[in-house]
Amino acid sequence: MVFCGTGAIVINSVSNGAVSHVGVAITFGLVVTAMIYAFGKVSGAHINPAVTLAFWLNKSFDQSLVLPYVLSQLSGAVAASVVLRLLFPEAITLGETLPSGSNLQSFILEMILSFILMLVIFQTAAGSKETALAGLIIGFVVLFEAMFAGPICGASMNPARSLGPAIVSGNIQSLWVYLIATTMGMSLAVPIYRILRAPANSN
Numbered sequence: 001m002v003f004c005g006t007g008a009i010v011i012n013s014v015s016n017g018a019v020s021h022v023g024v025a026i027t028f029g030l031v032v033t034a035m036i037y038a039f040g041k042v043s044g045a046h047i048n049p050a051v052t053l054a055f056w057l058n059k060s061f062d063q064s065l066v067l068p069y070v071l072s073q074l075s076g077a078v079a080a081s082v083v084l085r086l087l088f089p090e091a092i093t094l095g096e097t098l099p100s101g102s103n104l105q106s107f108i109l110e111m112i113l114s115f116i117l118m119l120v121i122f123q124t125a126a127g128s129k130e131t132a133l134a135g136l137i138i139g140f141v142v143l144f145e146a147m148f149a150g151p152i153c154g155a156s157m158n159p160a161r162s163l164g165p166a167i168v169s170g171n172i173q174s175l176w177v178y179l180i181a182t183t184m185g186m187s188l189a190v191p192i193y194r195i196l197r198a199p200a201n202s203n
Contacts, residue, residue, distance in 0.1 A: 001047045002164050003080035004031040006095030010088050013095075025150055029143025036125075036135035044125075048158040049073050050186040054118050057190045077164030085168050096165035097154030097178050106153035106174070107181045113145045114157045114185025115192075122193040157182055 008027035012019035019027070036045040046052045049070045055061035081094050088094075099106035120141045124134040146155040156162045162178035 001028075001031050001035055001158075002077045002161055003083060004028075005161065006081065006165050007084055009095030010084055010091045013091060014088055021150060022147065025143050025146035025155075028146050028155075029139045032142045033135045033139030036138060040125075040135065043069075047073060047076075047160070048186075049160055050114060050158065050183045051118065051121060053183060054122075054186040054190055057187055058122070058193065073160040074163055077160035078167055079164075081164035081168035084165075092169065093171055094165040094169045096169055096171055097156040097162045097174075098171075099154075099174055099177065100152050103174055103177050107177045109149055109153040110156060110178060110181035111185035111188075113149055113153075113155060114182040115189050117141050117145065117157050118186035118189035119193060122189060123196075154178070157185075159183060 005024075005028040008019050008024045012021075012024055032047070035047055039045040044055075046055075046069050052061065052066055052069045052073070056063060056066050084091065084094050117138070121134075121138055124137050142157065145157065149155040154162070156178045159179045159182050162175060162182075166172045166175045166178075
């Protein structure tokens with residue numbers, strides 16, 4: 001996911017905008033969809049540490065798997081960024097998420113975006129409805145959130161997606177925004193999801 005998504009940003013930069021912002025948003029949405037259908041039955045397609053943490057907080061994920069999942073997600077993101085650095089040494093930020101305005105503005109945006117995405121994931125992947133269409137629905141949410149919020153905050157919604165490029169590029173001054181806001185937003189979706197499903201469980 002990081003290789004294709006941030007790769008689209010890098011290629012857009014080195015090709016003088018050939019991919020475009022719309023193309024980058026579509027790439028992120030499509031690669032998330034592809035990963036869900038490719039690995040959903042194997043591992044649940046957890047390509048996001050904040051998603052793994054939210055499922056664990058919801059008591060729907062084995063605690064013993066949290067650390068291995070998070071380590072694999074973070075190491076995969078770093079490895080993808082290393083490959084992009086080798087392929088495109090002229091790319092300075094490697095598709096890193098950076099605030100275009102204040103850190104607070106991006107923090108709030110990222111928290112809201114992550115909350116929405118996690119709520120959709122709960123209602124599709126973890127719930128009993130729309131399970132077969134989970135990949136398309138989740139990918140579409142990633143696409144439309146990246147489409148409108150990408151120019152302001154980068155629309156990370158994923159600590160690993162932000163960590164990889166930041167570590168490899170050495171530009172980490174705003175990394176905390178994307179590590180904390182995304183995790184907070186997805187964690188906040190847990191109690192809301194429980195409230196939404198409570199009537200069905202009480203019948």
